[in-house]
Amino acid sequence: MKKFLICFIGLFSMVSCGRMLVKAALLTFKHPTPHYYTNGDKTIVFIPMIHLNKKEFYDEVKQLNDSLRKQGYVFVYESVAASKSLDSVTLDTYKRKFRRVVGFNLTSYTDKNNDAMKRYRVKGAISQTMSNTGLSLDTDIKGDVSMDSLVRRYEKEKGEIVLYEYDRETPLNKKYKGKRLPSSEKEYLLMTVRNEALANKITALQDKKIVVLYGALHRKGMYDNLKKIDPKWNEVKAEDLRQSD
Numbered sequence: 001m002k003k004f005l006i007c008f009i010g011l012f013s014m015v016s017c018g019r020m021l022v023k024a025a026l027l028t029f030k031h032p033t034p035h036y037y038t039n040g041d042k043t044i045v046f047i048p049m050i051h052l053n054k055k056e057f058y059d060e061v062k063q064l065n066d067s068l069r070k071q072g073y074v075f076v077y078e079s080v081a082a083s084k085s086l087d088s089v090t091l092d093t094y095k096r097k098f099r100r101v102v103g104f105n106l107t108s109y110t111d112k113n114n115d116a117m118k119r120y121r122v123k124g125a126i127s128q129t130m131s132n133t134g135l136s137l138d139t140d141i142k143g144d145v146s147m148d149s150l151v152r153r154y155e156k157e158k159g160e161i162v163l164y165e166y167d168r169e170t171p172l173n174k175k176y177k178g179k180r181l182p183s184s185e186k187e188y189l190l191m192t193v194r195n196e197a198l199a200n201k202i203t204a205l206q207d208k209k210i211v212v213l214y215g216a217l218h219r220k221g222m223y224d225n226l227k228k229i230d231p232k233w234n235e236v237k238a239e240d241l242r243q244s245d
Helices: 002-013 018-028 055-070 088-102 115-120 147-158 165-169 183-204 218-229 238-244
Strands: 035-038 043-049 074-077 209-215 234-236
Touching: 035 218, 035 238, 043 055, 043 218, 055 074, 055 209, 074 183, 088 147, 088 165, 088 183, 147 183, 183 209, 183 218, 209 218, 234 238
Parallel strands: 043 209, 074 209
Antiparallel strands: 035 043, 035 234
16 A cells, blocks of 8 residues: 555556556545544544545445535535636746646546547546535635646745746646656655645634545645644544543
8 A cells, every 4th residue: 555655646646657556546446535634623534535436435435425514514625726817928927837846737537628628537436526526616615736836936935936948838738848847846846836725724723523635645734734733633543532422
């Protein structure tokens, strides 16, 4: 499992592995497997997600979420979609800067118009959506950082992301062959900043029962950041939570 997750980082960062890795992920993530955390005041149910899977997996996730919602849980979801207030020119610049760091233009994994996503298309696999996991943009809580905010945070901490002629002239959905930044920069943008934001969001919530529906790789980062904020956070078993109710 550990070796698989190391390779799974490649899927998230769009490095290599391709269809073989997606097929391995389908075998590993056959059913949702919640993890439970508490600090004595709040309870978190973390449901590890893979963003490409079979319909049956998402059906089970939706069923689980519906049950937890009836128990009074609120839901925190991930999305790095750009801010809707951006004009088209500014949005294009942010997308190109984001691509310069991570090496791809972020769209649906099943987007047929995005060359970077072609290697991940596997028969029978569909994309995770709000609808097929039982979430709502109107009532549930975004715990994530928008693409433009990620870029601004990166540039504040590490300096301007320079766009070269290739970056500006190559269509966003074409396979990126420009000069890539070190993988540690991808890790910072895609994981470090977002895990920190997720922990801060959970801490700020007044709600006591929280479901976190995020990519599997965010679980450790969320937990590590929560422990920094409050050392009382611990991972527990489901039966331990039932006994404490």
